[in-house]
Amino acid sequence: MRKLTTLATSVALLATVAVAKEIKVGAVMPMSGPLAAYGQVTYEGIEFAHKIQPTLKNGDTIKLILLDNKGDKVETATGTTRLISSDKVVAILGALTSTNTAQTIAIADKKKIPVIASVATNDKLTMKRTFANRVCFTDSFQGEVVANYALKDLGLKTAVVIVDQAQVYSLGLAKAFQKAFKKGGGKIVKKIKITSGDKDFKAVVSQIKRINPDFMFLPLYHPEASMIARQSKQIGLSKPMFSGDGVANQTFIDLGGKSVEGYMFTDFFDYSAPPTQKSKDFIAAYAKETGKNELNSFTALGADTYFLLVDAMNRCSDPSDSICINKEIKASKGFEGVSGVINMDKAGNATRSAVIKVITNGKAVYKTTVNP
Amino acid sequence: MDFLEFTQQLVNGFSLGSMYALIAIGYTMVYGVLRLINFAHGDIMMVGAFLGYFGMAVLGLPFVAAVLLAVVGSASLGMLTDKVAYKPLRDAPKISLLITAIGISFFLENIFNVLFGGTSRAFPVPEYMEYIINAGGIIFTVASLMVPIVTLMLLAMILWVLYKTKYGMAIRALAFDVNTVNLMGIDANRIIMIVFGMGSALAAVGGIFWAVSYPSVEPMMGVLIGLKAFAAAVVGGIGSVGGAVIGGFIIGFTEVVVVAFLPEYGGYKDAFAFVLLILVLLFKPTGILGINFDKSRF
Numbered sequence: 001m002r003k004l005t006t007l008a009t010s011v012a013l014l015a016t017v018a019v020a021k022e023i024k025v026g027a028v029m030p031m032s033g034p035l036a037a038y039g040q041v042t043y044e045g046i047e048f049a050h051k052i053q054p055t056l057k058n059g060d061t062i063k064l065i066l067l068d069n070k071g072d073k074v075e076t077a078t079g080t081t082r083l084i085s086s087d088k089v090v091a092i093l094g095a096l097t098s099t100n101t102a103q104t105i106a107i108a109d110k111k112k113i114p115v116i117a118s119v120a121t122n123d124k125l126t127m128k129r130t131f132a133n134r135v136c137f138t139d140s141f142q143g144e145v146v147a148n149y150a151l152k153d154l155g156l157k158t159a160v161v162i163v164d165q166a167q168v169y170s171l172g173l174a175k176a177f178q179k180a181f182k183k184g185g186g187k188i189v190k191k192i193k194i195t196s197g198d199k200d201f202k203a204v205v206s207q208i209k210r211i212n213p214d215f216m217f218l219p220l221y222h223p224e225a226s227m228i229a230r231q232s233k234q235i236g237l238s239k240p241m242f243s244g245d246g247v248a249n250q251t252f253i254d255l256g257g258k259s260v261e262g263y264m265f266t267d268f269f270d271y272s273a274p275p276t277q278k279s280k281d282f283i284a285a286y287a288k289e290t291g292k293n294e295l296n297s298f299t300a301l302g303a304d305t306y307f308l309l310v311d312a313m314n315r316c317s318d319p320s321d322s323i324c325i326n327k328e329i330k331a332s333k334g335f336e337g338v339s340g341v342i343n344m345d346k347a348g349n350a351t352r353s354a355v356i357k358v359i360t361n362g363k364a365v366y367k368t369t370v371n372p
Numbered sequence: 373m374d375f376l377e378f379t380q381q382l383v384n385g386f387s388l389g390s391m392y393a394l395i396a397i398g399y400t401m402v403y404g405v406l407r408l409i410n411f412a413h414g415d416i417m418m419v420g421a422f423l424g425y426f427g428m429a430v431l432g433l434p435f436v437a438a439v440l441l442a443v444v445g446s447a448s449l450g451m452l453t454d455k456v457a458y459k460p461l462r463d464a465p466k467i468s469l470l471i472t473a474i475g476i477s478f479f480l481e482n483i484f485n486v487l488f489g490g491t492s493r494a495f496p497v498p499e500y501m502e503y504i505i506n507a508g509g510i511i512f513t514v515a516s517l518m519v520p521i522v523t524l525m526l527l528a529m530i531l532w533v534l535y536k537t538k539y540g541m542a543i544r545a546l547a548f549d550v551n552t553v554n555l556m557g558i559d560a561n562r563i564i565m566i567v568f569g570m571g572s573a574l575a576a577v578g579g580i581f582w583a584v585s586y587p588s589v590e591p592m593m594g595v596l597i598g599l600k601a602f603a604a605a606v607v608g609g610i611g612s613v614g615g616a617v618i619g620g621f622i623i624g625f626t627e628v629v630v631v632a633f634l635p636e637y638g639g640y641k642d643a644f645a646f647v648l649l650i651l652v653l654l655f656k657p658t659g660i661l662g663i664n665f666d667k668s669r670f
Contacts, residue, residue: 034592036490070490165639192631193639197596199586202384202516203631204638210377223492227586234504235380235511254494255588 021060023320025309026083026092028067028076028104034196034223035071037251038298039096042118045302045338046093052285053307057314065089069100076100080107089113090313090320093305098122098169105132114326116305119245119268119298122172126348131322133329133348135304135337137372139169142244142266143176145354145370146217150242151184156214160190162204162228164220167196173219173244181217189213196224205232208239215240222252226260233259240264248297253362263359269297269339270355270366278307282338297339297355304337308344311335376509381632382625387516389624390523391585394578395601396608396616397530398571404611405546405567408469412453412476413575414598418591419480420446420576421495421583422488428496435498442576450572451565459561477598484591492588501584515584522581526574527617533570534613543567547611596642603649609662618660622648 027046030039043066055061065087067079076095080103083089091114095101101120108115109131117125117134121142126132150156159181164170178188190211192204205228208216216232216239218225225247232238243265253260271294274280279295282303287293312328313319332344343351353371357364395417402410423445427438457472501515534540542563545553553560582597583589600623608619623645631638652659 030490032485032490034490034492034590037492040491163639190635192635193637195639195642198641199582199588200384200388200627202388203381203628204635206377206380206384207632207635210374223588226588230587234502234513236504236506251491255492257494257587 021320022063023056023060023313024063024065024087024089025306026065026067026080026087026089028069028079028083028092028095028100030071030096030100031066031068033071035097035221037222037249038119039068039071041249041296042094042096042298042302044296045118045299045304046306048286048289048299049282049303049306049338052282053310056310056319058319060319062310069095071097071100073100073103076103077107080104084108084111084113090322091116091309091325093302093309094118096120097167098125098172099167101125102168105129112326113322114309114329116309116329118301118305120169121245122168123176124168124172129348131326131348133308133326133344133350135301135308135339135342135350135352136245136268137352137354138176138349139173139244140176140179141372142354143173143178143219144180145266145356146242146244147177147180147184147186149356149368149370150215150217151181151186154215154240156240157185158187158189158213159215159217160192160208160211160213161188161217162192162194162220164196164224165193167221169221169244169246170219173246174217177217177219194220194224196221198224199227201228201231202235204228205235205237208232209235209237213239215242218243219246221246222249222255226252226255229256229263230259245297248357248364250296253359253364256359260359261361264367265357265364267297267355267357267364268352269295269300270357270364271295271300272366273355273369275340275353275369276336276338278336279338279340295338300337300339304339304342307337308332308335308342377632379510381628383510383512383516385625385628386621387512387519387585387624388628389621390520390617391578391582391620392597392601392604392623393617393620394519394523394526394581395575395597396604396620397527397613398575398578399602399605400608400610400613400616401530401543401567401571403605405543405564406458406469407466408458408473409602409610410571411470411473411598411602412480413571414594414596414601415477415480416446416450416453416572416594417575417579417582417597418484418589418594419449420572420579421589421593422484422579423576424580424583425493425495425589429493435501439577439580442580443573446576446579447569447573450568450575454565454568459564462561477594481591481595488591490591492590495583495587495589497584497587513585515581519581519585522577523617523620526577527613530570530574530613539563539566600642600645603645606659607649607652609659612659612661615659615661622660 029043069076095104098120121139163174248267315328316324335342356367420442423442427433427441503514604619604623608615627641630641
């Protein structure tokens with residue numbers, strides 16, 4: 001009799017295991033290395049979103065598998081391959097920068113695994129790829145926002161652009177900005193190329209001081225942008241400076257110190273102006289958990305990649321069917337995310353608003369929202 | 373480009389070059405006694421910068437005390453790596469030593485990455501270092517004025533040690549022939565350790581100045597600077613202390629000149645520095661001040 005009960009229990013147990021599946025979702029993020037500042041805050045959002053919504057509608061649980069790509073292209077490629085072939089993930093979130101996300105997408109696209117990028121804004125990323133998606137805006141939109149704001153709201157007519165030739169993000173954003181700025185009647189007086197990892201920009205800023213443009217556009221990441229800001233102030237160059245989302249983190253302000261006062265940049269979201277009910281709820285939950293309500297925009301977008309994925313999975317009859325998930329991600333319209341309302345198109349790009357922030361007294365302060 | 377900007381760029385190149393020079397001296401000294409290219413040197417520099425950071429930001433020490441802490445800490449670390457990693461390999465082929473050096477370099481980078489994370493930290497620069505001097509339109513900070521002065525002072529000190537002291541004589545003798553030095557009753561291992569200590573102390577000073585000029589410290593900061601300082605040492609003639617300083621200035625000026633005259637190619641300034649290295653190796657393999665490899669290094 002006892003044997004029979006044991007048997008029955010084990011059968012019952014097996015049955016429950018079979019019903020509530022565990023579905024694996026991969027995340028590729030730079031948790032160490034020079035881009036760690038961005039990777040960590042973004043993953044914080046994915047992790048927190050997972051904590052809020054760990055199961056699907058049908059009771060299946062989602063297991064997150066994180067791989068640290070150290071901000072490196074090769075590490076990204078091997079990490080992505082590992083997630084797909086040995087961990088058997090159904091979808092991949094991340095890779096953060098455009099350069100690395102392009103690697104992830106190239107591999108995942110062949111294996112028909114959908115990728116949702118959080119902040120990879122390069123235009124080319126989703127071109128000719130079936131399984132590439134993103135919740136952020138593209139660089140051509142971001143470049144237009146900066147160009148129009150500088151021309152119309154600030155009345156700045158001439159610009160120097162400093163490009164990081166080692167970053168796809170930087171090249172793409174610079175191009176988009178130049179196009180929009182010229183179209184609006186502005187003039188690019190000089191374009192200077194640098195390489196990420198450089199620290200010494202004295203030769204660059206000395207040159208800009210002589211050229212004397214109305215403002216400087218720096219489509220760079222925080223390590224280089226902060227050093228340029230510092231060295232500009234040192235030689236008495238105090239023209240307005242504008243960047244994209246690449247400087248949207250606290251490390252930028254820490255590294256730049258007093259010299260980044262007045263620095264402007266585009267971002268996806270600001271906690272002080274929550275765009276949706278979901279943002280309000282998320283910020284409240286986040287504040288309860290961490291004791292602070294200053295939700296980083298990268299954290300919000302990280303959370304949105306996860307929420308958008310879960311939303312798409314819930315609409316599939318088999319939530320582990322990667323092809324269906326991909327189709328449903330692209331079909332998301334009016335999706336209410338933490339970072340704002342997201343409309344996905346067939347190419348996998350998101351149409352969404354941008355915000356402009358300015359650094360005031362060591363804090364990034366919300367200035368205005370620009371709708372597409 | 374007008375004269376003013378030209379002079380400004382010259383000043384920029386001078387302060388950048390002296391930083392490379394400081395680090396290049398360490399490469400050259402170790403090469404002189406051991407024929408070893410110590411690839412961990414750049415990472416010792418990183419450790420020096422980190423120690424300075426901890427001294428000031430965590431322990432709240434004044435700048436000079438933090439520099440002392442960094443110098444003593446890095447010198448000890450340099451001597452320790454010699455004792456642990458290089459000394460057991462004294463009789464091994466040179467290639468084993470080289471690979472060990474690369475191993476030490478990776479070890480230091482990764483241990484700092486694990487312990488402190490890869491995010492850049494803001495270095496607390498003392499205010500007087502950032503004080504701006506305006507000399508008739510040429511603008512520079514106190515730090516960029518101090519770097520060349522300190523470099524030249526340290527160079528003079530090193531030369532004095534090498535040529536006017538008993539230890540210096542032993543170091544120079546060691547560069548000729550290790551076996552004979554041992555026969556003369558000199559403890560070669562102790563002398564090598566002293567050389568590592570001196571080189572690492574200089575690297576720490578270089579690291580601190582680097583962090584003062586470009587106020588961010590992170591575990592990978594030593595990689596590229598180390599490579600360029602190595603290029604500087606080779607250009608100047610590896611094994612020659614004076615050559616290392618000259619090489620440092622040449623690399624520093626090359627970078628500034630590329631950015632100033634060819635802004636479109638500014639992103640390739642590292643490539644220009646390394647192309648220069650290749651050219652020097654093609655036409656004068658021993659470097660500018662380098663002498664015949666079979667003879668003394670100093």
